[in-house]
Amino acid sequence: MSRSTSTTEPGWMRWLLIALALGFLLLNLALPLAAVFFEAFRKGWDAYVAGIIEPDAIAAMKLTLLVAAIAVPVNIVFGISAAWAITKFEFRFKSLLITLIDLPFSVSPVVSGLVYVLVFGLQGWLGPWLREHDVQIIFAVPGIVLATMFVTFPFVARELIPLMQEQGREDEEAAISLGANGWQTFTRVTLPNIRWGLLYGVLLCNARAMGEFGAVSVVSGHIRGLTNTMPLHIEILYNEYNFVAAFAVATLLAGLALVTLALKTLLEWRYRDQLHVGGH
Amino acid sequence: MTTVALPAATPRARRGLVERSIMPGFGLTMGFTVFYLSVIVLIPLSAVFITTAGMGFDGFVEVALSQRALYAYRLSFGAAAIAASINAVFGLVVAWVLVRYEFPGKRLVNALVDLPFALPTAVAGIALTALYAPNGWIGAWLAPHGIKVAFQPLGVVVALTFIGLPFVVRTVEPVLADLGPEVEEAAASLGAGRWQTFARVIWPAILPALATGFALAFARAVGEYGSVIFIAGNMPYKSEIAPLLIVMQLEQYNIPGATAIAATMLIASFVLLFAINLLQGWSRRRMAA
Numbered sequence: 001m002s003r004s005t006s007t008t009e010p011g012w013m014r015w016l017l018i019a020l021a022l023g024f025l026l027l028n029l030a031l032p033l034a035a036v037f038f039e040a041f042r043k044g045w046d047a048y049v050a051g052i053i054e055p056d057a058i059a060a061m062k063l064t065l066l067v068a069a070i071a072v073p074v075n076i077v078f079g080i081s082a083a084w085a086i087t088k089f090e091f092r093f094k095s096l097l098i099t100l101i102d103l104p105f106s107v108s109p110v111v112s113g114l115v116y117v118l119v120f121g122l123q124g125w126l127g128p129w130l131r132e133h134d135v136q137i138i139f140a141v142p143g144i145v146l147a148t149m150f151v152t153f154p155f156v157a158r159e160l161i162p163l164m165q166e167q168g169r170e171d172e173e174a175a176i177s178l179g180a181n182g183w184q185t186f187t188r189v190t191l192p193n194i195r196w197g198l199l200y201g202v203l204l205c206n207a208r209a210m211g212e213f214g215a216v217s218v219v220s221g222h223i224r225g226l227t228n229t230m231p232l233h234i235e236i237l238y239n240e241y242n243f244v245a246a247f248a249v250a251t252l253l254a255g256l257a258l259v260t261l262a263l264k265t266l267l268e269w270r271y272r273d274q275l276h277v278g279g280h
Numbered sequence: 281m282t283t284v285a286l287p288a289a290t291p292r293a294r295r296g297l298v299e300r301s302i303m304p305g306f307g308l309t310m311g312f313t314v315f316y317l318s319v320i321v322l323i324p325l326s327a328v329f330i331t332t333a334g335m336g337f338d339g340f341v342e343v344a345l346s347q348r349a350l351y352a353y354r355l356s357f358g359a360a361a362i363a364a365s366i367n368a369v370f371g372l373v374v375a376w377v378l379v380r381y382e383f384p385g386k387r388l389v390n391a392l393v394d395l396p397f398a399l400p401t402a403v404a405g406i407a408l409t410a411l412y413a414p415n416g417w418i419g420a421w422l423a424p425h426g427i428k429v430a431f432q433p434l435g436v437v438v439a440l441t442f443i444g445l446p447f448v449v450r451t452v453e454p455v456l457a458d459l460g461p462e463v464e465e466a467a468a469s470l471g472a473g474r475w476q477t478f479a480r481v482i483w484p485a486i487l488p489a490l491a492t493g494f495a496l497a498f499a500r501a502v503g504e505y506g507s508v509i510f511i512a513g514n515m516p517y518k519s520e521i522a523p524l525l526i527v528m529q530l531e532q533y534n535i536p537g538a539t540a541i542a543a544t545m546l547i548a549s550f551v552l553l554f555a556i557n558l559l560q561g562w563s564r565r566r567m568a569a
Contacts, residue, residue, distance in 0.1 A: 090298070097313070106503075111526065118535070212400070213506035214523065218530060261398050
């Protein structure tokens, strides 16, 4: 971008600002990321591998994958259906509905877990009934899945709503008037239009689902090998002063974050016009 | 947390709740949306307020406004305000540099800004603790100067600064990018110096976005848990944040106590959400003007 000298800063000022920005990002973002890998390999490759292939770590990885494999698809279905209802129709209280969909982002993760304890816990609303029927939700996998669904709730919807709003409904109306049914219209017209935006939302949703700590921590019960997700397993190892193993498992999640960022950047670069890139 | 801008509803044929349309699937998609929203979000959230209401006013005050809780709120809100201020300053510089200047590695830097969104908070927490502990890369360097960060309230600020940065950068960036060079050229041709142009032309245009970014970073920081608890030291009356106090109450099976503090935090979140909506409205009007 070339600007005339009257609308840009003197050279020394530009370099000062660039140095300031890069210095801050280095200190605040790059160093913590580097520290994860440095601490993980502090005692060598064997100690690193031992931390990862330990049975409790494997169990934590499986649970994290399972939770994401349930929470993400459900949120995809919800996100598409909310975006369809909101962008293809006019109805009252629409802006209220959008605000409510965004609500989980303003709730502390700890409170997001607590709400399910109040509903499904032993002393909760459904507690006595669940106990009678021998169903356990809190301190078990279903609670972890629910808490994850709560914190990842808005991701897909908030990506698709503005995107489908921009695209309008002429394409779909044309398909319907040519005799297509609703499902055909969705799969052959809408889905191809929104696929990159959908993928973008799913990426962010998945990163949060696999990395969530606070909400899951409240409902998990921290039973080793059973109800520990990867972030919770990291906490236990860390509190036991088993730092190498904690950071070893952390490198996997940091790797997931880096892959997420790389794919996100690729999507933004390649399909910028087919995304709605907004804040979170 | 950017709310979606919707065009004004078309006035035609609006008799009931829904406008008639040839598009199919309203009942199905709207039904599922409202059902899922109620089951996953609204009913569980209402449990906080209904349980709190059952405690009675005195019971609520005893826990939610106890000395220990007041210290925790002060730390959570105070550290969040300091961290959001640091992010407002550096976030503006980062956004400015990303929009206005060219330098090698810019695309990589741009991707790195979103790291706090993608990196799990527990990973950020242990990494920051390792860095700022007395024997860490940064801690060892600060220790001879008598500055302690890890296991101190200052550690809370460090963690909240880490997670808040992208909120400011990603809110200010599009507004800066939209600001055409014409107004700055006009200011310059009328004899304004670069600093005057910034203070009188650019600053008023980006202020609403900067305030929104600050509020988003602040709101996120107030409720943050994972990245903080490792570095904070978690001493009651000193370095214990409000979300941790909720967890402490739960671990002692004091569910009403946890709920009372959660209700206070939720009300604060709703007030912040309302403020953010007002700020975004201001920002949009400023951009449209």
